Amino acid sequence: MPVSTPPAAPTAAAAAPARDLALLTTRQMGEADRIAIAGGTPGIALMERAGAAVAEVAARHAAAGARIAVLCGPGNNGGDGFVAARILRERGYRVAVALLGGSGALRGDAALAAGRWGSAVEALSSVASDGAEVFVDALFGAGLDRPLAGEAAQAVARLNASGRPVIAVDVPSGLSGDTGLAEGPVVRATETVTFFRLKPGHLLLPGRDLCGPVTLADIGIPAEAALGAIAPAAFANRPGLWSGRFPRHGSETHKFARGAVAVLAGGVAGVGAPRLSGRAALRSGAGLATLFCAPAALIAHAARGPDALMQRALADEAALGQVLADRRWAAVLAGPALGLDARARQLVAKLVAGEEALVLDADALTILAGEAALLSGLSRRGAPCVLTPHEGEFRRLFGREPAIEAERSKLERARKAAALSGATVVYKGADTVIASPDGRAAINATGSPALATAGAGDVLAGMVAGLVAQGMPAFEAACAAVWLHGRAGERLGFGLIADDLPEALPPLLHEILARTV
Structure with missing residues (x-):
């Protein structure tokens, strides 16, 4: 569902900062x-x-x-x-x-x-x-x-x-x-x-x-x-590259107009990761984030409340189809603690065959890497998709592609992966590269070794989903999320845990929206 005040298309004046980058x-x-x-x-x-x-x-x-x-x-x-x-x-x-x-x-x-x-x-x-x-x-x-x-x-x-x-x-x-x-x-x-x-x-x-x-x-x-x-077509990832497409909402907006995110979760053993993702989506400006977990895990999620996250049981791909029939879901995130069982594989396959805006991370990437037909299916989708692999996941996903394996430049590997998959690829690391299927790419320099902590990637995936759900184009949303995630890590410093990262976002968003960064 579109946001109440969609991000404007870039003008010649807005393109000038990107040219400088x-x-x-x-x-x-x-x-x-x-x-x-x-x-x-x-x-x-x-x-x-x-x-x-x-x-x-x-x-x-x-x-x-x-x-x-x-x-x-x-x-x-x-x-x-x-x-x-x-x-x-x-x-x-x-x-x-x-x-x-x-x-x-x-x-x-x-x-x-x-x-x-x-x-x-x-x-x-x-x-x-x-x-x-x-x-x-x-x-x-x-x-x-x-x-x-x-x-x-x-x-x-x-x-x-x-x-x-x-x-x-x-x-x-x-x-x-x-x-x-x-x-x-x-x-x-x-x-x-x-x-x-x-x-x-x-x-x-x-x-x-x-x-x-x-x-x-x-x-x-x-x-x-x-x-x-x-x-x-390559840029330094800084606010001038994407701030002109950043979501800005009018006074008559409501939670669905601000973007509803569905986070697919797994069983009892993985309650924390999807909750981090959902909270990050909310802190990024989405109006609603709902966790769809295995039925056995519902009570564990409910016991974590009360908080702003909604939770519902989701048994299988048929139930997912019923959920996605409600067109108000603006983005779906799958991967953090989703699991690798038959239910998880069926859910990922259902998403790949669908037309919802997707962010695929963690376990969802492992499932894609193990099923070539699913990975190739991404390129035939009509809706945006963002993949967020770290180095090991990237190699599992694309390591069998000779043209990618032969390329020494991380920038060019990410570009070729995006072109092959038809997805925006966030190739994570201290020098994260964001690459779009259309050939554009950005290299990020924000961040801190303090971000090398469990759950930080789950937060990043949720941030991307939250921005995509608000109508931000996939490439710009991924660039913004990576930059903000890195800057939050810099400001918090050592001692941070992943739970701190979503809470660090509101001041950063205020600066972006006030054009002071």
Whole structure:
């Protein structure tokens, strides 16, 4: 049933924040550079602005007149380093520059930047161990596609052992900007400076940890022209991506207009998990959440009250059909402590064959993984479906798909899984990726190790269901739930239990609705 005030379709103005959150692959970033140059901005001008941004960050980590060592590679990343070195010298710092390979190997703008440096270039081994107070890592950028070896690997080892701040240019050397993975030695940066837009590797693990805080510098690439041509489909998951679709209810709303969620529960042994999910759905704004449990568990659920959760017995798939005949149910959540028995398998099969908006988690994912026909049936559904697997569940669901197994990037694995299943996939972890069947994807960076606690996933599934039930599109609902769940974990900190998470949502929702986040 539609909400009383449906989320508005995105306007051009609403799309602007999402454009600002775009993530670019290394290939797309190269295209953005080419568009800027074709539009009249010389490549050396882009390099000068990039180097100036690096110099500004390096200076924040150095005392006046300190010794700063800049390690340059043979490409444009090294060119940015030469510019930064020159600017830092002009600001009174004692700067040493080392170059991997001979200066004769430099080409184009990088060679021009090295010429403007105009001073001696030292041996890489000496600069990486000469007692500088700050190091600038300009060896290799995001496009590196091989492990570091030889002199470069030795330099990285010395940087990491120095105990001094290391400022990485674009990404830490040795890290893939597309996957966030390192095939070999990699710099552990104190801070990273990148340009125009973030790359997936800045947010995917372990890249996010290796980068440290990331400064995003504007170097004069025309955003509208570049992003219009590139049409990026990956984004950083922040409120600007989905707040324009967040449910807002009018004064005449009622509980069914705010969305009714049916939570399918199992037997007596699993009373807690579905209750966490149902409560999270309510705290996310849904008007009604009802637990449909095995008949033997009804008394156990009733003994937990009184509270805002309704509970009803549900014996089998025929009874589920009768429940779903009431079209007021706006979303169905199945999985948390549902069980793996014949009743659970029948209920999941009934849902897959139906047309209700679904959120499938936990036991429901295990059932799907064991029955290929059910999993393939998701792609034929006309209603939205969200899957919320953690790493182990993801591998059970999609590990037999060669195209997914061969993909090293978590972002691309999630995208391919969403395309295959026809469902929005929430590939959980400290770097959760949310992927839509239409190709859009988002990488989340909120969260805390405190969320590694029993029941936290049940809460997340309930939040997704609560937002979907209010009419929020599946991709945006999943992105919002993941971000809010992570932020709640950050604010509560260690000592939280899953029961605390739904109660932490109202202040966060107030901030979102007030547009203050």
